[in-house]
Amino acid sequence: MQERDLSRTRRWIADEERCADGRRVGEARRRPAPEWLIERGLDRTNIVAVHMGECWELGKRVKPASREQAIDALRQQVPACTKCRPDTALGIEV
Template identity: 45%
Template sequence: MVRPWLVVVVRSSAPRGRPYRARVSEESHQRSDDAIAAAEQREAERRQGGERRPPAPDWVLELGIGNGTPPTEVHAGHCYAIGNRRRVIDRDQALALLADGVRACSHCRPDTTLGVLG
């Protein structure tokens, strides 16, 4: 026996229109597409930065602390021991500085590369 005063109306919480699974699936695909696009953008920026980066210098002069202090060492451009106070120099300047008595770096040995006997 059905009691008319116990009738309960049950409504679906899913919105009408597209089914819930289809909507979630589309949102998931959109998030994946956005993540892929962001990764591709980062990769393109990394490649572009590498192309625009200036070439490494051939020779570097490490400067002393303060104004008017003599330079401390001559380095090859690839040396890992170059300090923060530095200036890019060309081959002729490196030869002249080594001839004037500026010390050559003991790690990269620019005097040997330049052919300076010291």
């Protein structure tokens, strides 16, 4: 009986290790999140907000942006996200 339990435990451990290996491979292949994001309005011409890449309060119309694009948008009075505060991270006073 104990050998059967031990065998089942070893299979369970092997399955868990395979799953963990798969997760590691998936994470390694994933593209890194952009550092900055620009959120556009419904008409896609106006910029609604600037976000940091890891912001949890993103809208649906965000596009990756360079550091220079984020700074330029903030200097043109585009609002900074009040949750992730990209203006603070970029050292820009709004």
